[in-house]
Amino acid sequence: MINVILIFPIVAxxxxxxxxxxAFDCAMVNxxxxxxxxxTTLLALNIGRENNIPYFTVxxxxxxxxxxxxxxxxxxxxxxTGYTKTLDYxxxxxxxxxxxxxxxxxxMTGTIxxxxxxxxxxxxxxxxxxxxxxxxxxxxxxxxxxxxKYVFICSIGIALAFVGIIFLNIAQGNINTLxxxxxxxxxxxxxxxxxxxxxxxxxxxxxxxxxxxxVHFWLPDAHSEAPSxxxxxxxxxxxxxxxxxxxxxxxxxxxxxxxxxARTMLLITGFVSLFVTAVFVYHIKNYKRMLAYSSIENMGxxxxxxxxxxxxxxxxxLHLIGHSLAKASFFLTSGxxxxxxxxxxxxSVRGLMEADKKTGWLWIFSFLAICAFPTxxxxxxxxxxxxxxxxxxxxxxxxxxxxxxxxxLWGIGRVVIKTTFDKLSEDKxxxxxxxxxxxxxxxxxxxxxxxxxxxxxxVYIPPFLNSIINCATAGF
Amino acid sequence: MENGFxxxxxxxxxxxxxxxxxxxxxxLLVVQGILLFLICACNFEHQHALNIAFLTVETLIVKxxxxxxxxxxxxxxxxxxxxIGANIPHFYCLVTASIILIxxxxxxxxxxxxxxxxxxxxxxxxxxxxxIIISLWLITIKxxxxxxxxxxxxxxxxxxxxxxxxxxxxxxxxxxxxLLDVFIAIYILGLFVNEIxxxxxxxxxxxLSDLKDYxxx
Numbered sequence: 001m002i003n004v005i006l007i008f009p010i011v012a013x014x015x016x017x018x019x020x021x022x023a024f025d026c027a028m029v030n031x032x033x034x035x036x037x038x039x040t041t042l043l044a045l046n047i048g049r050e051n052n053i054p055y056f057t058v059x060x061x062x063x064x065x066x067x068x069x070x071x072x073x074x075x076x077x078x079x080x081t082g083y084t085k086t087l088d089y090x091x092x093x094x095x096x097x098x099x100x101x102x103x104x105x106x107x108m109t110g111t112i113x114x115x116x117x118x119x120x121x122x123x124x125x126x127x128x129x130x131x132x133x134x135x136x137x138x139x140x141x142x143x144x145x146x147x148x149k150y151v152f153i154c155s156i157g158i159a160l161a162f163v164g165i166i167f168l169n170i171a172q173g174n175i176n177t178l179x180x181x182x183x184x185x186x187x188x189x190x191x192x193x194x195x196x197x198x199x200x201x202x203x204x205x206x207x208x209x210x211x212x213x214x215v216h217f218w219l220p221d222a223h224s225e226a227p228s229x230x231x232x233x234x235x236x237x238x239x240x241x242x243x244x245x246x247x248x249x250x251x252x253x254x255x256x257x258x259x260x261x262a263r264t265m266l267l268i269t270g271f272v273s274l275f276v277t278a279v280f281v282y283h284i285k286n287y288k289r290m291l292a293y294s295s296i297e298n299m300g301x302x303x304x305x306x307x308x309x310x311x312x313x314x315x316x317x318l319h320l321i322g323h324s325l326a327k328a329s330f331f332l333t334s335g336x337x338x339x340x341x342x343x344x345x346x347x348s349v350r351g352l353m354e355a356d357k358k359t360g361w362l363w364i365f366s367f368l369a370i371c372a373f374p375t376x377x378x379x380x381x382x383x384x385x386x387x388x389x390x391x392x393x394x395x396x397x398x399x400x401x402x403x404x405x406x407x408x409l410w411g412i413g414r415v416v417i418k419t420t421f422d423k424l425s426e427d428k429x430x431x432x433x434x435x436x437x438x439x440x441x442x443x444x445x446x447x448x449x450x451x452x453x454x455x456x457x458x459v460y461i462p463p464f465l466n467s468i469i470n471c472a473t474a475g476f
Numbered sequence: 477m478e479n480g481f482x483x484x485x486x487x488x489x490x491x492x493x494x495x496x497x498x499x500x501x502x503x504l505l506v507v508q509g510i511l512l513f514l515i516c517a518c519n520f521e522h523q524h525a526l527n528i529a530f531l532t533v534e535t536l537i538v539k540x541x542x543x544x545x546x547x548x549x550x551x552x553x554x555x556x557x558x559x560i561g562a563n564i565p566h567f568y569c570l571v572t573a574s575i576i577l578i579x580x581x582x583x584x585x586x587x588x589x590x591x592x593x594x595x596x597x598x599x600x601x602x603x604x605x606x607x608i609i610i611s612l613w614l615i616t617i618k619x620x621x622x623x624x625x626x627x628x629x630x631x632x633x634x635x636x637x638x639x640x641x642x643x644x645x646x647x648x649x650x651x652x653x654x655l656l657d658v659f660i661a662i663y664i665l666g667l668f669v670n671e672i673x674x675x676x677x678x679x680x681x682x683x684l685s686d687l688k689d690y691x692x693x
Contacts, residue, residue: 055649118650125657132664141675145684148621148668155628155661156612162635162654163608169642170596178646221687280689289689 001039001048002056009106016099022091025098033077040070057115061475065112065244068324072236075446079332080229082442103130111241117178120245128154134230135222146225150218161205167198180248187255196261202249209242211299212269213276223292228335235295236328266307273300274404281411286344291330297408298323308388313473315384322377325454326369329447333362340435346415351424355432360420362447367416371409375458478518479599485511486577486603489610493573494566496558501626502547508633509540534655550666554673559620573610580606600641607634620679625665632658
């Protein structure tokens, strides 16, 4: 099954390069999305896990990441079908766009499935390179700035992560391996000093891709300038795959009993991420940037949860699921808002509910999901984290956590309420009505499905998902 | 012999810090590529044939021919000549770079005492760390985006030297993937340099500062 999801896009890309038909290109993305989700379901049911290509494997830890990737990609592919119809670019450009989406998803799948740190590094860098074109897709001055910063900052970050891998090699002494299973097995023999040093480099290197502050600078620019389906993929899946690599390296330190150091580092970056979001979300002028900052905040929460350990790990996985689905839905809906109003400025968007009821409600519910309003699954995850902090007697951290989250909530909530419930200005009514005709059903259904999943998971987690989550926590 | 090449490699970074002509910087990349090949060549007797072939292709062909040739083309196309107006005068750049280089030697000598450092030669380690730091620092002070690309490549060269210093072989597949990624990254950055030149008519970094949150519009 793994072979199918890794080899199909390569074949499809070759076919796309040969055939060069717009309809075929768009169809291929959908076929891949379907194939991805079917293969992942079979893998989750424990079918076809053997006979993999070397260096790739499905284990307890990466299964949940793979499921999230498949689900989000499937939903984004549905949305994308409607989205590409609204674009009036030449067929060739749409062909390139579909081609790069395939490569991008392939690179993310490769990162998640790789069982070797070196291979994971290669695929993380490949995600940067393949998504650069997607961010530059609109070819404006702003998008080139965003794409340049994205490629340059992430490449430097990833290069530093490679320094971390070399230090890990030094820490190993006479052993020479980058295979995760071997690393876990031999972790106790590693030299603690070099291991800690390598973790710092890898945390900041892969943390650059994950969007942890203070190395998050590319994130708001790239997310706001990319087309909305790409923003959804970036936020809901790319950040997760970088997080998986950090989790795997963290596990090595945990086994080698250097985890106190690693936990401190994760806690610091996590709280800095929350702080940065709280500061910037206050002054925000562009609603897509606001969502990007919210991603930084949620990555910070994941880092904090990982650092806390214990019961918080279950919360981390729940948060991962909830954030990916809710944020993907939020970004896709922001695509609808952009389509209606033709601007990303918060000031110019007023009366969303009046302009389009469906988009308005999706906007509100995406906000409720992301701000952890019960029964959003994020409520459960954040609740468990706060409970863990209180049980472990980190009262100060807990207070800081709650205060920062409240500030972020206020910042986002203010914008969402203003944009939704104000009056639609009269000079815009006509253009909005015109633009509304472009929105088709497949630009609403994916968000609705994802939001239903988020709100249902808050009250009922099916037993099979529960067992997958419990298995995954063992990998932290 | 090997140490001599490594020290020469360190000195190239001082040259990079002290000059402003972009063509000279690209020629320096050629020199660095050849030096890296010579450093590898000193250890060839201990390695597999496959690894030797790979290292030769990486250092001699990619690092000293393909990448510089590509950058020459970019410079010609964009008519970029000098990176003038760096934030810090050249003399101070030279002094700071020298201090970083010396600090690299001192730090690596300090660590040679510990047991795990036995397999790493201090001179390798010191020069490569100093190269990485000098490159990162130069990226922050230069004004042209094409110089940023050049310094990104010297940083990659420093990391390559560091990986040689560990004297352990990574799987060839990993090495090849790393090379491919770095090469494509440089290729994409080069294409973006052309695009930025077309869009803004020059290559100043300050053009790329429009996206921010605290502006007054």
